[in-house]
Amino acid sequence: MGRLDGKIAIVTGGGGGIGSAVARRFVAEGAKVAIADLFEDSARAAADPLGDAALAVQFDAADPASIEAMVAATVAHFGRLDILHNNAAMTDPAKHPLDSTAVDIPIEIWDEIIDINLRGYLLGCKYAIPHMIAGGGGSIVNTASNSGTAGDLARIAYGTSKGGIITLSKYIATQYGKQNIRCNSVAPGVVLTDALDATAPGLKEIIQRHILTPEFGTPDDIAALVAFLASDESRYITGENISISGGGLSHQPHYADLLDLMGEHLS
Numbered sequence: 001m002g003r004l005d006g007k008i009a010i011v012t013g014g015g016g017g018i019g020s021a022v023a024r025r026f027v028a029e030g031a032k033v034a035i036a037d038l039f040e041d042s043a044r045a046a047a048d049p050l051g052d053a054a055l056a057v058q059f060d061a062a063d064p065a066s067i068e069a070m071v072a073a074t075v076a077h078f079g080r081l082d083i084l085h086n087n088a089a090m091t092d093p094a095k096h097p098l099d100s101t102a103v104d105i106p107i108e109i110w111d112e113i114i115d116i117n118l119r120g121y122l123l124g125c126k127y128a129i130p131h132m133i134a135g136g137g138g139s140i141v142n143t144a145s146n147s148g149t150a151g152d153l154a155r156i157a158y159g160t161s162k163g164g165i166i167t168l169s170k171y172i173a174t175q176y177g178k179q180n181i182r183c184n185s186v187a188p189g190v191v192l193t194d195a196l197d198a199t200a201p202g203l204k205e206i207i208q209r210h211i212l213t214p215e216f217g218t219p220d221d222i223a224a225l226v227a228f229l230a231s232d233e234s235r236y237i238t239g240e241n242i243s244i245s246g247g248g249l250s251h252q253p254h255y256a257d258l259l260d261l262m263g264e265h266l267s
């Protein structure tokens with residue numbers, strides 16, 4: 001018996017590294033899942049190995065009508081909706097360098113990132129929640145990021161969108177808790193995906209000095225947490241943001257410098 005037996009789920013950005021791992025985990029736990037992505041090919045590549053348990057849906061998180069249609073297509077196909085994993089993010093490597101500082105960022109890049117990453121999550125909730133309430137409740141898990149909880153030298157729009165997701169999740173939890181809707185966010189630190197190497201070469205080596213675990217996390221590590229939050233095992237957890245980052249934000253800021261200074265005494 002799986003923890004998600006009989007549940008119907010949507011995973012946005014389901015063609016990507018973390019989303020496809022979550023979709024696989026949901027199905028392994030007994031759910032059926034709509035794998036929704038901007039790119040139909042990657043949604044199909046993630047859905048095809050899962051057979052009848054998965055449905056590939058093309059949608060654009062920047063387009064409200066497309067989000068509404070994606071939710072409707074899922075409910076039309078599977079008959080109900082219990083779980084929403086908002087996970088898509090603007091991950092175009094050509095645009096990443098433009099998401100820079102307050103003074104330098106082109107305003108259209110700010111708007112695009114906020115529209116996809118933050119407004120898109122609100123709209124997923126807006127269209128999913130009525131179906132969840134009709135079915136007796138549901139669980140929403142939003143992918144934020146550690147970038148949403150502290151400042152950084154670049155990526156002001158991305159970080160602000162992720163901070164907004166953490167707050168959005170608390171509002172959804174507050175406004176629909178009594179109707180048995182739970183909503184939490186997960187905040188990954190660096191996770192090993194193809195996208196990471198494409199968008200931030202060299203970042204891994206820097207971050208390695210600041211995590212507490214020997215290894216980086218993988219998409220399967222994120223999927224394990226998302227599956228727990230989607231399941232009834234977490235029924236008393238709502239409105240929380242859970243960092244999953246090898247303790248990257250759990251130590252004093254001087255940790256890596258002290259390791260360099262005293263490394264031989266700490267091994």
Ligand SMILES: NC(=O)c1ccc[n+]([C@@H]2O[C@H](COP(=O)([O-])OP(=O)(O)OC[C@H]3O[C@@H](n4cnc5c(N)ncnc54)[C@H](O)[C@@H]3O)[C@@H](O)[C@H]2O)c1
Pocket residue numbers: 012013014015016017018019036037038039042059060061062087088089090091116143144145146187188189190191192193195196
């Ligand atoms: N990989 C990391 O280290 C890391 C760290 C913190 C947070 N995250 C977050 O995890 C989530 C998944 O990221 P990932 O690492 O799997 O990246 P990824 O690029 O593999 O996946 C993102 C997916 O979103 C899709 N997407 C992009 N724009 C879209 C749009 N307009 N409409 C619909 N789908 C769209 C992409 O096609 C892709 O499949 C993102 O929200 C990201 O911000 C990742």
